[in-house]
Amino acid sequence: MALIITDECINCDVCEPECPNSAIYEGEEIYEIDPNLCTECVGHYDEPQCQQVCPVDCIPHDPNHVETNDQLQEKYERIIAASA
Incomplete structure (x- = not known):
């Protein structure tokens, strides 16, 4: 599942x-x-790095984009292939 940034974001630019x-x-x-x-x-x-560094904990899973680990791995492989 993809992540989403909620309106609690303070625009700190660390993510x-x-x-x-x-x-x-x-x-x-x-x-x-x-x-x-x-x-x-x-x-x-x-682990998601953005969640690790977010000081206000405003990056939950996006319920509108549910994906399994296998689907996330496939997406990663497509992204890497496209950037090569």
Whole structure:
């Protein structure tokens, strides 16, 4: 399942550089996550790095983008192949 940034975001900018897939970007009001690029760091790390560094704990799972670990791994592999 992809992650989402909630409106509790304080725009501290610590999550964006931690994302290995460049899925996090600055939105109009708060940072946002592109669900097509978010793999919850599968293929890169054991845990989502954005969640690890977020000081206000505002990055939960996105219930609108439910994915299994296998699906996240497949997405990671597609992203890596496209960037090669």
